[in-house]
Amino acid sequence: MTEQAMRILVFSHRPEVRESIINAVGRRPATDIGKVDYVETAGVGEVLTEMDSGEIDLAIFDGEAQPTGGMGLARQLKNEIDDCPPIVVAVRRKDDRWLATWSQADAVLVHPLDPLTAAGTVADVLRTRRVPVVGG
Template structure:
């Protein structure tokens, strides 16, 4: 029986930023989580459509995206979606971490992205979202 892959939405108006996020996280952020697949979005409308679909397990939003940044978008999604999936915000400066916290992001990544840190951060957020299983 094969498990369905975890679906991660990656948002940035710039393709190189989306690529750097995907490459840093990788296809399998941790051995206990299985493989992930990516859905890329370059505009806010795409993000809203994907997040509304209920198919996204986690989103990574570029805090520097234009014209709408990932931090404002994170705050909007956290307020508008009843079952909002976890959101990780990628920022350019360590000093912007407080803004990502204000946005209610579940975690923050800082550019340049370190693959070990990015994969570990995403894995921790995904693990925190797991529904515990019980045995009868």
């Protein structure tokens, strides 16, 4: 039986930014994670629909997206969705990391994206997400 691929949502109004994120993370961020499938979204409505579906394992938001930025959207979703999937925010400048922290993002990537760092960061967040919560 084949394990179903994890689904990663990538949000940016710019197709080239979505492509750069997907290329950096790759189809298999780590051997223990398995393959991932991408859901590309260009608008907030699409993001909300996909995030509400319960089928997204992780989201990567472009912090510079227009007209709604990924950082504000991440903060909104973290506060509105129970058991919100982890969100990684991609920013243009290292100095913007503090804004990503404000957004309640689970991790931050900085452009230009380094494939090893991007894949490793996404794999780490996915590993954390997979750990079951066990009551004592």
